[in-house]
Amino acid sequence: MATTYDFPSDLLAGQEELHQVRAELSALLKRLPWSVAPLDGFSDAHGWRKVERPASPGWTPDEQAEVEKLRQREHELAVFVTTHRFWTDVAVPERVDARSRLKHTRETSEREPG
16 A cells, blocks of 8 residues: 655645746747747758757847746745655655656546546
């Protein structure tokens, strides 16, 4: 039988916000031009794989600030989750399993019938 962990609500909330911030950052980075600074496009059809990029207008100051804000929040949340006092109560050999279960708590709760 799998071990279950009684995660504190603030740890669960921090992990959930970390998932949300990472998803928001990922979506933002996919929408933005490939280069932060304006750069010409290029094509390399002679390498081991073909690489092409259109010209990049670069990111606006607002876009750069939004990425920085999300990256900073992601860092804060990652530190909060990984250094939470809960982990001191988990036996060292069980911490990897517990951390994995915390990361996938949302997926597990979505599969369980409500």
